[in-house]
Amino acid sequence: MRRVREERPEARVEIFPAPGIPEVQEGDDIGELIATAVPDLRAGDILVVTSKISSKAEGRVRRGVSRNEAITAETQRVVARRGETVIAQTTHGFVMAAAGVDASNTEPGTVVLLPVDPDASAVAIRRSIRERLGVPVGVIISDTFGRPWRNGQTDLAIGVAGVTPALDYRGLSDDHGNALEVTLTAVADEFAAAGDLVKGKLAQTPVAVIRGMAEYTTEEDGPGIRELVRQSEEDMFRYGSRDVVFTRRTIREFSDEPVDGAKVRRAVDAAIAAPAPHHTTPWRFVLLESAEIREKLLDAMREAWIADLRGDGFSEESITRRVKRGDVLRAAPYLAVPCLVMDGSHTYRDDRRNAAEREMFVVATGAGVQNFLVQLAVEGLGSAWVSSTMFCREVVREVLDLPPAWDPMGAVAIGRPAAPPRDRAPRNAADFIVTR
Template sequence: MRLEILPVLGIGHVTEGDDLAALIATAAPWLRDGDVLVVTSKIVSKAEGRLVDVPADGPERLAARDEVLAAETARVVASRGPTRIVQTHHGFVMASAGIDASNVDKTRLVLLPVDPDASARALRAALREHYGLDVAVVVTDTMGRPWRNGLTDVALGVAGMSAIRDHRGEVDPYGNELQLTQMAVVDELAAAGELIKGKCDQVPVAVVRGYLSATGPDDGDGAKVLVRDAAQDLFSLGTAEARAAGLADAVTLADGPGPTPADPAATRRAIEAVVGVVAPGTVFTLVDESEVRAGLIAEVPGWPDGATALVLGSPPAPVEPMDLVRFGADLHRLRVALAAEGIGSALLPPPSGSTASATLAL
């Protein structure tokens, strides 16, 4: 495969209502069927009127920008000082919801297109209907990466090709069947186009030639397939935000054992995790011996169905009233540590005749 990346020069400033297809076709009469048109989302937004007026400077500008950001945000992923990483209503996770103040008048902000896939489809259709061109269109914007410094362009919308090349089920030269490999080819094309578009050169469109021999029979599923479902996202919150969410969950910790038997090793890890922070002399004991455990369970009032393990808790002796208050707090610390290991617990009275002061049923 031989690829060419070609700049589309001479498009000039784009304003609301401009015909992007006409601007591009006029600036690039050399376009061919099968080309991939890589279009910066900013000119799409400008043509579609996705701009808001804000003060040119001062605290009023910051306040107006914050208001716009709040409107474009579906949820906050992470926040550090003035920086906000958010999920947009499209599902994209990016800094400041993609709001941009560059290459635009100082009294305006540019928002992302409402539906980048629809924008890509509309531009592709206009080029086909009015200029007889059968091209793919990728609408792009710049994003950071969670584990790497630097930015790169990615696809927000696409029409005329698949966003992902799925290699699952293919066999490599060593006979191994590929199980997980799905390449986000439109992101790769977006990054390739950015190499010649740049940020200050006013080249908002690039053409990647040679990747497609022909476009797809239809517009395809768009770039929305690149948005990872929240249930599958292992990094849906920033570190500080995840910690804060965990602390908030600790306040409303459910009282009851989990759906599966508690893992003894995980239970011991939880006990070890709180040893250094509980009151000196406080003891938590996981009862390992099955016969002993069965005998104690029979003596615990209200033992819940499904619980298979127990931890006995004893405060330091002698016990003063404030020691009992602290013991209650330490019991909750242990319950939170158990929850962090995926182990539910129920706080119960101690077994009859035991020297312990409390029981956790796991």
């Protein structure tokens, strides 16, 4: 990433295709093919190279494998799916249609995968051209991407060598004196899109030359494409429609980083969107933002658990082990206590129907808590729902000064995950389905 310090001088840009590049085969030297096609390349020229020819040269063509099988193999995670269309994150970190697998412009019965390391592909092409022509050029490996909120596709950079990937305008001021706080220009993507204008999709011209932008080339190969791949913790739209529910995993280890209460309140917004009987609102969330209150509650609950366990005849060793399970609550920098209220419930003449009425409200509370946990994960927060408060409800109501009708339904430990969740055995939906 390059910091912009002054206005770029007025420039004249020329973009033209590299003619006469033959059909690429495995083992071909792309740099040699380009140097032969455009022997008059100049220092500072920028080459935009379609990723497919790099893939073919590197043996990334698969024969006898269906496109869907190839997509599955190249997918790190599915972001969204609609019909046969799959938006997936690749092992490179790119989020794109079909994980970059392409069945066009290749022999029938074959599919082309992205290069294993597009930055390395760009470096190899750049060095090959310099060896043959003696001129330093910039190289961008490009591929086609769709974009959220926009129809149509455009080419973006997936590999970069010898080109500044991004320009950082932050800290500068515009003509009106306003500070530019978040302006980061993806220069490599702009070059990729510009090159595609002359390459085309059907013209069999996989390489474009951009001339007049030498100021954006660099002597070194540079940092590669990573500057333009947004890290997951910074991605506000990381989770697609398919995997948003699966973001929720029980987290038991938290960092010391404070929790933004606004994020928790947005999770409450999601919680109260859950279904409930009789058009009621059976959820209440007590947010424990005070460390003093959290400690007071957990101490009181601990004493109540110990007294109950001793009364049940458990050994001191067993009591210590069981009480230790509550440590996840002490480790969290933020706690929430979801409560059930029966406002709006119906009263019947027999206990069976009254019990069923309460069960409906308990189920609705569980749905609300599930929404709460999922939204916390979307906000980048880890959580663990612990049933502890259900075993000492009177103590919880007293410490937190809650109305008698509020029924604590566990406690949720919240914080930034300090470690990934533990692996769990895979579950097959078919094992949980009965069809009649």
